Amino acid sequence: QTFGERGTVGNFEMxxxxxxxWKMIYGLRxxxxxxxxxxxxxxxxxxxxxxxxxxxxxxxxRAEEDSALFYDNPDWSSTDDISNGYxxxxxxxxxxxxxxxxDWQPPVVCLGDFNGIKIFNSLxxxxxxxxxxxxxxxxxxxxxxVLSLIQCDASLxxxxxxxxxxxxxxxxxxxxxxxxxxxxxxxxGQKYNFRISGFHDAHEHEVTSLAFVxxxxxxxxxxxxxxxxxxxxxxxxxxxxxxxxxxxNESILAFSSTDAIFSMASTxxxxxxxxxxxxxxxxxxxxxxxxxxxxSFHLSDTYFVLSxxxxxxxxxxxxxxxxxxxxxxxxxxxxxxxLRIWKLQCWDELCRYNNGEMKLKLKYDKMNLHNGAVExxxxxxxxxxxxxxxxxxxxxxxxxxxxILQSIDCHAGERLQNSExxxxxxxxxxxxxxxxxxxxxxxxxxxxxxLQRWNFxxxxx
Numbered sequence: 001q002t003f004g005e006r007g008t009v010g011n012f013e014m015x016x017x018x019x020x021x022w023k024m025i026y027g028l029r030x031x032x033x034x035x036x037x038x039x040x041x042x043x044x045x046x047x048x049x050x051x052x053x054x055x056x057x058x059x060x061x062r063a064e065e066d067s068a069l070f071y072d073n074p075d076w077s078s079t080d081d082i083s084n085g086y087x088x089x090x091x092x093x094x095x096x097x098x099x100x101x102x103d104w105q106p107p108v109v110c111l112g113d114f115n116g117i118k119i120f121n122s123l124x125x126x127x128x129x130x131x132x133x134x135x136x137x138x139x140x141x142x143x144x145x146v147l148s149l150i151q152c153d154a155s156l157x158x159x160x161x162x163x164x165x166x167x168x169x170x171x172x173x174x175x176x177x178x179x180x181x182x183x184x185x186x187x188x189g190q191k192y193n194f195r196i197s198g199f200h201d202a203h204e205h206e207v208t209s210l211a212f213v214x215x216x217x218x219x220x221x222x223x224x225x226x227x228x229x230x231x232x233x234x235x236x237x238x239x240x241x242x243x244x245x246x247x248x249n250e251s252i253l254a255f256s257s258t259d260a261i262f263s264m265a266s267t268x269x270x271x272x273x274x275x276x277x278x279x280x281x282x283x284x285x286x287x288x289x290x291x292x293x294x295x296s297f298h299l300s301d302t303y304f305v306l307s308x309x310x311x312x313x314x315x316x317x318x319x320x321x322x323x324x325x326x327x328x329x330x331x332x333x334x335x336x337x338x339l340r341i342w343k344l345q346c347w348d349e350l351c352r353y354n355n356g357e358m359k360l361k362l363k364y365d366k367m368n369l370h371n372g373a374v375e376x377x378x379x380x381x382x383x384x385x386x387x388x389x390x391x392x393x394x395x396x397x398x399x400x401x402x403x404i405l406q407s408i409d410c411h412a413g414e415r416l417q418n419s420e421x422x423x424x425x426x427x428x429x430x431x432x433x434x435x436x437x438x439x440x441x442x443x444x445x446x447x448x449x450x451l452q453r454w455n456f457x458x459x460x461x
Contacts, residue, residue: 016438020438021381022381024440024456025380028380029383031457032383032407032408034406055451057089057126057445059449060085060114064083065083067081068084068086068447068448068449069414069426072389072390072428072429073390073424073426085428085447085448086447088432089109089126090432093152094107097189097191099188100191108122114139115143115144115145118136118137119135119194120134121134123436123439126443126451135194142175143177144174146171146173147172147174147208148171148226150169150224152170164246165182165246166242166246167181167197167246168181170239172210173206175201177199177203177207178224178234179196179199181194181195181197182195182197197248198246198247198248203230203234205229206229207226208229208263211227211264211279213235213277214275223236223240223301225254225264225279228260228261229260229261231258232256233253233256233257233281235251235254236248236251254302257283260318261282261283262282262283262284262319263319265279265280265322266279268327269328277301280322280330282318282319282322283318284318286312287312288312288330288342289306290306290308291306292304292305308360310362313334313338317336317338320333320335321333325379329343330343330344330360333374333386333388334374335372335373336368337368338368338369339374345361364402366404369386369388369395369404370386371388372391373388373389374387374388375432376431379399382400384398385433387410387433390428391429392409392411392446408442410452411430413426413427428446428447428450429446430444431446432444433445440455440456441454442456
């Protein structure tokens with residue numbers, strides 16, 4: 001009971017009890033603490049005479065997946081024509097359909113160097129080499145690659161007149177388009193069908209990040225925000241409103257930054273008197289900008305003012321990822337491999353006496369956590385999982401004290417050789433992870449498509 005709700009927030013599936021979440025966090029922490037470096041003598045590659053080549057997700061061709069290895073090792077490429085590989089994967093927060101099989105698993109969305117998205121039928125289907133294991137969406141809409149995705153809370157909200165339901169998630173395209181995706185149960189009640197229910201071309205630059213922000217009334221209403229490489233942040237006021245038919249037709253410029261925005265996160269601070277909405281943006285110049293919707297301007301849900309500017313690291317570099325954890329902790333990462341954890345606090349720790357002014361205070365500083373750009377930052381309870389650079393590792397950090405728990409080698413390496421005969425054990429960056437409490441595992445995806453499944457193992461040793 002003392003573990004409470006605070007310790008069980010993070011990237012979990014639907015309908016997990018707090019006990020199941022606690023066991024999931026415990027298994028992940030124990031696995032990290034007992035993890036040993038994998039044996040690097042086992043290498044993959046066509047020249048190594050291996051009987052079992054590496055397993056890949058297989059959306060891109062094998063040639064494109066092999067080419068993506070050079071994205072993280074550009075000095076070893078003999079051509080400039082390199083695939084960008086995969087960008088990430090997300091398990092969808094959907095309940096089982098009414099007639100779903102006993103072994104039903106939620107669908108998984110894959111992002112990468114292709115138009116639109118690919119939606120796998122389940123976690124297991126990602127490891128299968130069968131036809132019809134995924135469907136394509138948005139590949140013919142002219143939006144190009146999808147760079148960002150955000151999921152809605154599971155809801156039965158619907159417009160009773162049009163029978164149109166709330167979108168399941170939103171995606172941001174490289175073209176500047178933001179689109180809504182709806183999930184509906186098929187006629188047999190066994191699986192979900194997906195369609196793009198609306199879109200809007202608000203940006204002239206690539207959409208790099210999406211966020212939900214509470215309205216001035218608190219949790220009763222949320223708004224969708226999008227940030228782009230042009231430094232602009234737009235609000236879609238009707239995207240989550242049933243009375244407006246979840247329309248994507250309108251966008252409002254909320255604010256603009258002087259530099260390109262590469263990451264964005266939001267949170268809300270509740271007091272007895274008012275609700276303070278907060279948006280943080282990370283830009284191409286290594287700056288973290290804290291934007292507030294002051295309580296005195298509560299009549300305008302899209303009005304934000306710049307409150308503070310901080311540096312994401314001791315070295316100048318773009319802010320690749322950021323995330324709010326437990327509402328009052330902000331994690332920021334850079335393309336130099338630096339990670340910082342900030343505490344969000346009032347200037348005098350009493351919101352009611354300073355008109356809601358909030359500030360970021362540095363709590364933990366993890367310089368050179370990775371040997372290159374940080375690609376993933378996600379929390380499971382009080383455990384922060386990160387990945388980046390070209391070391392093929394996932395690193396666990398304890399949010400309670402900022403200490404590194406351990407790392408997991410998610411890419412065994414590929415032997416590369418240049419024209420001079422020099423060799424390199426090249427690895428690919430881990431671009432995303434899925435941690436499943438129901439399946440008791442963690443699944444890692446690398447940029448070159450390498451797919452690994454790590455099971456939580458209980459041992460007495």
